[in-house]
Amino acid sequence: YKKVCLHVHQQGAQLERTLAQLNTFWFNHSERSDNGFYKHTADRTLITDTRTKCKGRCESAYDARHIGKHICCVPRHPDKDKAEQLTNLPRSLRSWIMAQKAGEPLLEAGVTVPPGPKMPEAELGWRGEALATLESQGWPPHILDVVMKILICRGADKALRIRDELKRALLAMTGTLGWCEEMLVLLEQLPGPEETLRDLV
Numbered sequence: 001y002k003k004v005c006l007h008v009h010q011q012g013a014q015l016e017r018t019l020a021q022l023n024t025f026w027f028n029h030s031e032r033s034d035n036g037f038y039k040h041t042a043d044r045t046l047i048t049d050t051r052t053k054c055k056g057r058c059e060s061a062y063d064a065r066h067i068g069k070h071i072c073c074v075p076r077h078p079d080k081d082k083a084e085q086l087t088n089l090p091r092s093l094r095s096w097i098m099a100q101k102a103g104e105p106l107l108e109a110g111v112t113v114p115p116g117p118k119m120p121e122a123e124l125g126w127r128g129e130a131l132a133t134l135e136s137q138g139w140p141p142h143i144l145d146v147v148m149k150i151l152i153c154r155g156a157d158k159a160l161r162i163r164d165e166l167k168r169a170l171l172a173m174t175g176t177l178g179w180c181e182e183m184l185v186l187l188e189q190l191p192g193p194e195e196t197l198r199d200l201v
Contacts, residue, residue, distance in 0.1 A: 002072070005065030012058040019051035059094040063173065070198075073166045076158045086165055090117050090172035099180045113184045116177025116180055118193075125164035126156065 025046035040048070070083040071191060085092040096116065103113040124132070130151075151157045 002065055002069055005061055005068065009061040009065060011056055012054055012061055014053060017055045019047060019054060023047050025053060028090065056095075056098065059098060063093045063095050067169045067173070069161055072170060074158055074161050074165060076155065077152060078157055078161065086169070087168055089119060089169060090165050093149070093176055095173070095180065096176050099183055102180075102183050102187065105184070105190065109190055111186055112191070113186075114130065114179065117172065117179050119168065119172060125160075125167070127160035130160055130167055 019168040023044065026041065029044045030039060031041050032039075066085060067089075070085050073097060074082055074086075081087075090096045100116065106113050134147060137144075139147070148157075
């Protein structure tokens with residue numbers, strides 16, 4: 001999984017650089033609109049938009065690989081701290097940072113920006129349910145302690161925490177995607193360059 005995500009990210013980054021180089025050939029390509037303003041030609045607009053979309057997908061592929069990597073590297077012992085990228089979800093996502101920057105023009109235009117996604121309150125999860133089941137058995141403390149140590153040594157405790165972290169990361173990425181879609185709708189409602197210049201004339 002990590003190798004596939006890395007390959008997708010690297011290929012996308014290479015394509016984004018190629019589009020940036022290609023865009024230099026259309027740097028001075030502009031045409032006069034019906035309103036008398038200069039605007040980018042259709043070719044330059046297409047390349048610029050494609051490059052921007054490619055960059056966004058590269059960042060998403062990076063998030064998928066990075067989060068997946070940190071989930072796989074969850075410490076075996078539960079007392080050790082997990083990676084900050086998991087602790088700080090969803091703000092640690094590059095997609096979240098891009099959406100936050102996209103909201104700056106909205107703030108400047110006086111538009112109310114929807115709040116970013118928030119992680120739900122801590123839930124029991126698979127690990128919590130497993131611990132609750134063990135404690136409900138009524139075993140003596142020393143027996144329960146031995147069973148817990150076996151779960152940790154054999155990796156079962158880590159596997160349960162990996163599942164819980166995966167669910168948490170999925171909620172963060174899904175929430176960020178929905179937030180980006182809300183931002184896009186609001187950005188598309190802002191006046192374009194021609195409308196802005198027309199109001200200034």
